[in-house]
Amino acid sequence: MFGRRGGGAGEDRVAAAEKAFERGHQEFAAGRYAAAAVVFREVVALAPESPNSQFLLGASLFNSGDSRDAVDPLRACLAMRPDHAAAHLALGMALGRLDQFDDAAEHVAKAASLGDPQALDMLPKIGADYCRTCDRAVHISQVRNPDADIIVGAVRMGWTCADCHTVVCSTCVSGGRAGPFVRACPDCGGRLRVLTK
Numbered sequence: 001m002f003g004r005r006g007g008g009a010g011e012d013r014v015a016a017a018e019k020a021f022e023r024g025h026q027e028f029a030a031g032r033y034a035a036a037a038v039v040f041r042e043v044v045a046l047a048p049e050s051p052n053s054q055f056l057l058g059a060s061l062f063n064s065g066d067s068r069d070a071v072d073p074l075r076a077c078l079a080m081r082p083d084h085a086a087a088h089l090a091l092g093m094a095l096g097r098l099d100q101f102d103d104a105a106e107h108v109a110k111a112a113s114l115g116d117p118q119a120l121d122m123l124p125k126i127g128a129d130y131c132r133t134c135d136r137a138v139h140i141s142q143v144r145n146p147d148a149d150i151i152v153g154a155v156r157m158g159w160t161c162a163d164c165h166t167v168v169c170s171t172c173v174s175g176g177r178a179g180p181f182v183r184a185c186p187d188c189g190g191r192l193r194v195l196t197k
């Protein structure tokens with residue numbers, strides 16, 4: 001999984017990384033997250049180009065209570081594998097613990113859009129959903145009349161179609177223009193209502 005380029009010292013490095021990865025995986029599976037983090041630091045130093053090693057380093061740090069240090073390896077994983085659902089979820093949870101709620105919601109939303117069951121379960125609990133067009137997070141609003149004609153909403157407001165029930169963000173509905181926009185479903189042309197519980 002770490003690739004085998006060149007020979008000699010390169011191959012030794014790859015073999016050492018693979019061996020350490022196995023060890024780290026065992027520590028992680030046994031729930032010894034602090035020990036796993038130490039081993040995955042070694043793996044990442046030997047083979048920084050492995051997305052799964054970066055993910056497991058981040059997950060080990062997060063699970064051992066170190067949300068702050070978990071962020072960088074999880075971002076490194078996602079830079080290489082933007083569709084790594086588990087890394088998006090872990091990063092979302094780490095950012096949530098660091099009180100960076102908007103950024104956290106984006107990553108949980110992305111994990112949900114990729115079908116991660118834990119993320120799909122978590123989104124409504126943090127008052128969010130994801131845009132079916134662009135995968136970004138949208139807020140579930142508390143407005144009393146979601147059908148009102150004039151609505152003053154946040155940029156990250158969510159909309160749902162009365163006909164096909166899709167969920168879209170304001171940007172995808174308005175094409176990014178400020179001010180009033182026609183509230184028509186981009187999929188079926190149906191009427192959009194504010195996304196509420």
Ligand SMILES: [Zn+2]
Binds near residue numbers: 133168170171
């Ligand atoms: Zn959108």
Ligand SMILES: [Zn+2]
Binds near residue numbers: 161162164185187189
């Ligand atoms: Zn529709």
